[in-house]
Amino acid sequence: MAYLEIKNFCKKFGEHEVLKGIDLSIEKGEVLSIIGSSGSGKTTLLRCINFLETPNKGVMVLDGETLFNAETDKKIREKDLREKRLNFGLVFQSFNLFPQYSVADNITLAPLLQLKEKCKKDKTLNFAEEKQKIIADAEKLLEKTGLTDKKNEYPCVLSGGQQQRVAIARALALKPKILCFDEPTSALDPELTGEVLKVIRALKGEDRTMIIVTHEMGFAKNVSDSVVFMANGVIEEEGNPKEVFENPKSEKLKAFLAGINNKEGE
Amino acid sequence: MSFELINSTLLRGFGTTCLLFILTLVLSLPLGLLIMFGLKCPVKIVSWLCRIFVWIIRGTPLMLQLFVVFYVPSLLFGIKLFSFTNGTVFEGRFLAALITFVINYACYFSVIFKGGVDNISRGQYEAGKVLGLTKSQIFYKIVLLQVIKTIISPISNEVITLVKDTSLARVISVAEIFFINETEILSKAIVWPLFYIAVFFLLFIGLLTILFNYLEKKLSYFKA
Ligand SMILES: Nc1ncnc2c1ncn2[C@@H]1O[C@H](COP(=O)(O)OP(=O)(O)OP(=O)(O)O)[C@@H](O)[C@H]1O
Numbered sequence: 001m002a003y004l005e006i007k008n009f010c011k012k013f014g015e016h017e018v019l020k021g022i023d024l025s026i027e028k029g030e031v032l033s034i035i036g037s038s039g040s041g042k043t044t045l046l047r048c049i050n051f052l053e054t055p056n057k058g059v060m061v062l063d064g065e066t067l068f069n070a071e072t073d074k075k076i077r078e079k080d081l082r083e084k085r086l087n088f089g090l091v092f093q094s095f096n097l098f099p100q101y102s103v104a105d106n107i108t109l110a111p112l113l114q115l116k117e118k119c120k121k122d123k124t125l126n127f128a129e130e131k132q133k134i135i136a137d138a139e140k141l142l143e144k145t146g147l148t149d150k151k152n153e154y155p156c157v158l159s160g161g162q163q164q165r166v167a168i169a170r171a172l173a174l175k176p177k178i179l180c181f182d183e184p185t186s187a188l189d190p191e192l193t194g195e196v197l198k199v200i201r202a203l204k205g206e207d208r209t210m211i212i213v214t215h216e217m218g219f220a221k222n223v224s225d226s227v228v229f230m231a232n233g234v235i236e237e238e239g240n241p242k243e244v245f246e247n248p249k250s251e252k253l254k255a256f257l258a259g260i261n262n263k264e265g266e
Numbered sequence: 267m268s269f270e271l272i273n274s275t276l277l278r279g280f281g282t283t284c285l286l287f288i289l290t291l292v293l294s295l296p297l298g299l300l301i302m303f304g305l306k307c308p309v310k311i312v313s314w315l316c317r318i319f320v321w322i323i324r325g326t327p328l329m330l331q332l333f334v335v336f337y338v339p340s341l342l343f344g345i346k347l348f349s350f351t352n353g354t355v356f357e358g359r360f361l362a363a364l365i366t367f368v369i370n371y372a373c374y375f376s377v378i379f380k381g382g383v384d385n386i387s388r389g390q391y392e393a394g395k396v397l398g399l400t401k402s403q404i405f406y407k408i409v410l411l412q413v414i415k416t417i418i419s420p421i422s423n424e425v426i427t428l429v430k431d432t433s434l435a436r437v438i439s440v441a442e443i444f445f446i447n448e449t450e451i452l453s454k455a456i457v458w459p460l461f462y463i464a465v466f467f468l469l470f471i472g473l474l475t476i477l478f479n480y481l482e483k484k485l486s487y488f489k490a
């Protein structure tokens with residue numbers, strides 16, 4: 001059994017069927033890229049994986065543990081929901097940094113709140129000591145994302161690329177088992193995408209398990225272990241990047257790739 | 267009347283005005299928050315009741331509301347709720363005015379709060395959720411300060427209006443500054459205290475303006 005297994009994810013918004021039975025599996029340490037045209041349901045799939053939406057049908061198993069089963073989980077308790085979400089990290093297209101906190105505080109906010117809760121339950125924990133660990137972790141993440149000199153700045157003075165790197169560090173600070181990206185570079189000026197992709201590439205070097213929704217085909221081809229092409233709420237084609245990009249089988253994927261090449265040629 | 271006497275008489279009125287202002291503010295802000303939660307309540311009945319309530323309160327003159335709160339319990343139901351005196355400022359008519367002001371201002375504040383909360387993008391809540399924060403952590407640690415920043419200037423408008431609205435309490439004979447001036451000074455054909463009162467209000471509001479500017483500046487380090 002794979003590290004993450006998704007079976008038959010279906011999601012409807014009213015009458016509109018956005019996901020029509022998605023099956024996915026990822027091995028530990030693998031990078032999976034999801035490509036597909038606008039409206040094909042990529043964001044919805046990531047949101048379902050991160051428990052921001054509840055699928056109408058389907059099962060999700062992570063590391064042998066059934067996190068979600070539509071049959072039994074009609075209504076998940078708030079507390080369980082939070083725990084389940086923490087298995088995953090999500091980096092948004094629009095960063096969604098907390099504007100009133102400095103870069104460093106954006107990164108440490110959630111871990112420190114978690115620590116406070118833990119300390120309430122477990123009196124043997126030393127808050128000050130654990131807090132130092134969290135701050136040290138954050139320093140490492142800042143270094144890794146090239147933001148050490150920005151740690152006391154507020155998000156409003158950062159460039160888009162810097163903001164997105166903070167968002168990545170913020171997600172990593174909670175040590176998620178799987179990190180998801182929803183078009184992490186789509187809101188950026190072209191000259192800023194490189195610095196964000198570089199950070200993601202470095203994460204691959206650490207054998208992190210990642211799911212990346214992207215329109216950067218070159219990047220997807222380079223960095224992923226497998227690629228999934230979605231169209232109209234189903235997985236139209238999947239395989240290793242070489243196969244998918246150089247030898248597409250379905251007509252839809254051929255048309256999609258041709259469209260992208262045309263755009264890039266312009 | 268001597269200057270000293272006029273001075274001390276007016277100061278008594280100022281005292282009541284200030285007290286009414288401060289108590290109204292302190293009580294109506296949290297009540298406004300509560301009504302805001304009501305307005306945003308997913309239970310339709312609750313949000314509709316709150317909307318109707320806000321509509322009635324914002325849709326009728328404050329003066330009318332003062333009369334209703336003060337007279338209706340005794341005239342309609344024979345309950346002498348607000349007719350007591352006890353030698354302090356906290357006599358019946360003062361309480362009636364306070365209750366009316368608190369309810370009235372809470373409704374205005376609730377609508378401002380709601381605007382501020384609606385202004386926060388969905389992404390802020392979702393970022394909080396994927397980081398495993400609880401609903402209350404998302405509200406207090408992420409949303410609240412951003413809301414305060416966006417509502418501070420509409421709130422300052424309301425607060426300044428409140429300073430001046432306190433003078434309406436005179437219609438139910440609360441001994442605030444105008445009531446005292448009229449009954450005890452103007453009746454003796456002494457006019458200059460009116461300017462004295464103007465200076466009082468200008469100073470009061472000047473102070474509040476400085477305070478709000480300070481708060482706005484304090485929160486200018488980030489963009490919501
Ligand atoms: N909350 C919602 N309510 C109703 N419809 C929704 C909702 N979220 C998404 N949809 C619809 O679901 C479809 C798929 O949306 P989704 O955002 O998953 O596509 P996407 O593949 O991420 O597209 P893009 O490349 O533009 O980001 C769209 O038609 C969208 O209108």
Ligand SMILES: [Mg+2]
Nearest residue numbers: 042043044182
């Ligand atoms: Mg999308």
